[in-house]
Amino acid sequence: MRQSCCLATLVAATLLLSACGQSSYTWGWYVVWPTTEQGQRNLRFLVSGLWNTIAISGTAIAFSMAAGLVVGMCGIARHKVARGFNRLYVEFVRAIPILVLVLWIYYGLPVLFESAGLNINFDVFTAGVVALALSDSAFQAEIFRAGIQSIDRGQHEASDSLGLNYLDKMRYVILPQAIRRILPPLGNQFVYMLKMSSLVSVIGMTELTRRANELVVAEYRPLEIYSVLVLEYLALILVVSWLVRRLERRLGANQLAGR
Amino acid sequence: MRGLRQGCTRREQAVRLAGQIAAMLAIAIPDMNGFDGRNGAQAASKGGATGMAAATAQGQAIIEMAGVNKWFGDFQVLKNINLTVRLGEKVVVCGPSGSGKSTMIRCINRLESHEEGRIVVDGIELNEDMTNVTAVRREVGMVFQQFNLFPHLTALQNLTLAPMRARKMARKEAEELAMHYLTRVRIPEQANKYPGQLSGGQQQRVAIARSLCMRPRIMLFDEPTSALDPEMIKEVLDVMIELAREGMTMLVVTHEMGFARTVADSMVFMDHGEIVEQAPPQDFFASPKSDRAKLFLSQILSH
Ligand SMILES: Nc1ncnc2c1ncn2[C@@H]1O[C@H](COP(=O)(O)OP(=O)(O)OP(=O)(O)O)[C@@H](O)[C@H]1O
């Protein structure tokens, strides 16, 4: 409800700006006007990228959370080698810009495979997911590490003294508490991932940004079309943050005051 | 005054209710007569009293610490600790802050590792071997000053987790066991509350019940009442006294000297990482041998 209010306000503000502006620009909202046939066709075309945006960022975040959990747990392991791996992974992966990673994996990696005598070709979706998940996993690893480390030492001691093994302790005692604490930063990463998926448009993934680019080329109306694109991302992200908020409240109810 | 009386009646009601539930459970689960089947039998043979003489005379050593040294960096926190605890014996450890009491009892379930000496618990030596450590931890329960309940689980779930995961017990069985022990600590009605909804005394009793659900042979207590408001101390001590009567082997770090007098078979006084004195409570309180113990007792008993 509140989201749609926000959207309405934004649209109204944009229109107002165009109405009272003294600039010579003549707006061409007709390209995306929902009552005309052309506008409807274009809007449908723009929205057709939505599913790919959701699919690619959703898949990527699932993988990056799994990888982040493993790498993050390495960071607090007793073994020096595991901790070393964690630092190396985080520092190295975090240093690569996502766009560079996308390009390197899509255009670079096949060359490497070819020279090794392998015939592996990524499709756009796979390359996009790998690049996004890899990049995000370094951040997820740090979030998980911080979350696990924030849990009181007494929780470990109680679990140990009860004879729980390491995996049971993590699964039933430490992680459930850690995940409640890291929900806000996890939500951040989810939002970040949705936005960064726009970078995969450069290798031809037909998601929201790509669709907008294609339409701009056909209609020469960048301002109107990209404005719609902004609204599309805004709507998507408001929905996600609403879902995360809800999850937070739902899980938080269990913890009541806690300690 | 009126509030106090009301409190009494409520408490009597609770006890009566608890008694009824316990009786029902005793019918349903015959081997749960004592806090623990094994110790229950032993308690019966001793006639239910503290039975310290019987335990020390007959009981075999269940904890043996010999020449234990431990360092935190350069700081030697335990110095040549020699301590034997027999089956069914109650040992109370006291001493000034920082003397190494917590560290010593935490060595017994290897929450801390020792660098030198031997620690044997129930015939199992504690060393780098994790299978030994796990085996010992299943036999040894521990109660902490800060309770350390799992805040995201209800009282009942706190109790069933370890039996279900570490003992592979079925949920139904684990829940029956949990309700049995919640009844023993007199809070069966709080089973579905979260720790954050319970008072300190109730939380500590849940923590005691949680340890008991693993059917330990030994219970370690590290200042179990130090974090509690005065009016809640008694309810926790009462549970501990009852546990002692059942014949549980107990090692208790506490400043509650009344409790020590009532249940201890042996007092251990520590200072600067050493066991300075070990004696039966009547001797220890009446005529401490070392000056350090005299000083400590005068300080602790003066207020
Ligand atoms: N993890 C640690 N690292 C370094 N020093 C420690 C550590 N744990 C305890 N110590 C030190 O070891 C000494 C003994 O600590 P311990 O907790 O065993 O004392 P205590 O007798 O239980 O004291 P208290 O009555 O305050 O609980 C203290 O001087 C403490 O500062």
Ligand SMILES: [Mg+2]
């Ligand atoms: Mg202590």
